[in-house]
Amino acid sequence: MNILVLNCGSSSLKFQVIATDLEAIERDEDRMLARGVLERIGTEALITLRAEGRAPVRDAVPLRDHRAALDHVLHWLVSPDSGVPGISSLSDIHAVGHRIVHGGERLTRSLLIDDAAIEQIAECIELAPLHNPANLKGIQSARQVFGSGIPQAAVFDTSFHSTMPPESFLYALPYQLYVRHRVRRYGFHGTSHRYVAYRYRQLSGHDYEGTNIITLHLGNGCSACAIRKGASIDTSMGMTPAEGLVMGTRSGDLDPSVLEFLHHKEGMSFDELDSLINKRSGLLGVSGLTNDMRDLLAEEKEHEDRRARLAVELFCLRVRKYIGAYLARMNGADAVVFTGGIGGNTPHSRGPRAPRLGILGAQPDEERNRGLVGGREGEFGAEGSRIRLFVIPTNEELLIARDTLRCVLGVPRRW
Ligand code: ADP
Numbered sequence: 001m002n003i004l005v006l007n008c009g010s011s012s013l014k015f016q017v018i019a020t021d022l023e024a025i026e027r028d029e030d031r032m033l034a035r036g037v038l039e040r041i042g043t044e045a046l047i048t049l050r051a052e053g054r055a056p057v058r059d060a061v062p063l064r065d066h067r068a069a070l071d072h073v074l075h076w077l078v079s080p081d082s083g084v085p086g087i088s089s090l091s092d093i094h095a096v097g098h099r100i101v102h103g104g105e106r107l108t109r110s111l112l113i114d115d116a117a118i119e120q121i122a123e124c125i126e127l128a129p130l131h132n133p134a135n136l137k138g139i140q141s142a143r144q145v146f147g148s149g150i151p152q153a154a155v156f157d158t159s160f161h162s163t164m165p166p167e168s169f170l171y172a173l174p175y176q177l178y179v180r181h182r183v184r185r186y187g188f189h190g191t192s193h194r195y196v197a198y199r200y201r202q203l204s205g206h207d208y209e210g211t212n213i214i215t216l217h218l219g220n221g222c223s224a225c226a227i228r229k230g231a232s233i234d235t236s237m238g239m240t241p242a243e244g245l246v247m248g249t250r251s252g253d254l255d256p257s258v259l260e261f262l263h264h265k266e267g268m269s270f271d272e273l274d275s276l277i278n279k280r281s282g283l284l285g286v287s288g289l290t291n292d293m294r295d296l297l298a299e300e301k302e303h304e305d306r307r308a309r310l311a312v313e314l315f316c317l318r319v320r321k322y323i324g325a326y327l328a329r330m331n332g333a334d335a336v337v338f339t340g341g342i343g344g345n346t347p348h349s350r351g352p353r354a355p356r357l358g359i360l361g362a363q364p365d366e367e368r369n370r371g372l373v374g375g376r377e378g379e380f381g382a383e384g385s386r387i388r389l390f391v392i393p394t395n396e397e398l399l400i401a402r403d404t405l406r407c408v409l410g411v412p413r414r415w
Pocket of ligand 1: 220221248292340341345346
């Protein structure tokens with residue numbers, strides 16, 4: 001089955017086409033036929049499209065909205081020039097899988113999309129006002145193009161964390177606020193944490209019950225997850241993705257009274273405060289330069305920029321604190337797994353100066369650590385390290401494709 005995986009952001013659309021079936025899943029032989037990114041939708045969009053085994057094609061095309069972006073992708077996919085194997089007409093796409101950011105408390109499993117599901121996803125808009133509307137645009141666009149002819153599935157970022165117990169997901173606020181408004185921690189990046197836990201099982205030989213690990217998704221957004229017996233029991237993001245680790249532009253954990261203080265001192269409105277903690281803080285806010293870890297490390301090295309260094313230090317210290325907290329939370333873990341653009345590419349964020357994991361019972365081997373960049377997967381713990389250390393590049397699209405297949409076939413998910 002050829003599955004189109006769509007991940008729609010407010011002004012972006014990322015996609016992959018993945019050929020998979022139950023046998024391919026069993027043998028880990030799913031095949032990515034094409035992928036691409038369309039950014040700055042609404043203006044002159046920047047487009048990168050890539051067929052399997054071919055060089056990427058880059059272009060800039062005015063695209064009005066997500067529907068226009070999807071039309072552009074489909075037109076390319078079916079055109080003979082694109083060279084996408086096995087796709088020559090729309091009928092070669094058999095299902096669509098959508099990444100949906102927020103499923104709230106009720107949408108805890110991947111599901112086939114019908115009118116009721118759309119309504120429920122729309123109900124979660126107040127919990128994810130930036131993300132869910134964009135995700136819904138992706139669903140509506142695909143419905144318009146494909147009609148009811150092909151099934152569509154929704155895979156939620158929050159669902160992996162639905163196994164968290166109340167002592168993890170509740171805030172220490174009056175309980176009625178949870179009852180009345182569902183103010184609680186939901187967690188995000190669930191598909192990524194779930195994928196790396198799955199790969200960890202493949203690499204380590206552990207089974208589901210034996211999966212006791214801490215996973216760290218360190219990208220532009222960052223989150224940590226405590227996984228015990230294969231299930232998420234705690235995660236660092238909260239009701240929204242603003243909580244937890246230091247991120248590209250988000251502050252992560254913050255004394256909530258700072259917001260009221262700034263409201264009085266700087267006359268900032270709620271919207272401005274929201275933008276402050278989500279878009280102007282984190283690596284960008286501390287460094288005053290950029291949210292890009294690559295550039296910060298270069299600034300620090302080449303110009304000894306003090307604030308670039310401070311931003312990196314803050315980032316790494318918060319990672320270390322969460323690892324320590326989760327080791328206590330879980331009564332110890334067998335492994336710590338790093339993923340995401342930063343986790344997968346910066347030995348720095350996993351190494352000696354940064355998390356100083358030795359004291360926690362995890363001793364990195366620096367040479368192995370330095371070698372794990374650019375999408376490489378592997379282990380970098382030193383001989384005798386009590387806790388194993390891994391870099392596992394994430395692959396959320398693959399899980400979305402597999403979940404979509406299972407939803408279509410009505411096969412329950414095994415992991
Ligand atoms: P997103 O959360 O948007 O998916 P990514 O997972 O791609 O983001 O992570 C983006 C972050 O990863 C940026 O801070 C970027 O600088 C960092 N990054 C990507 N590649 C490298 C690299 N080779 N070295 C250091 N940092 C990198």
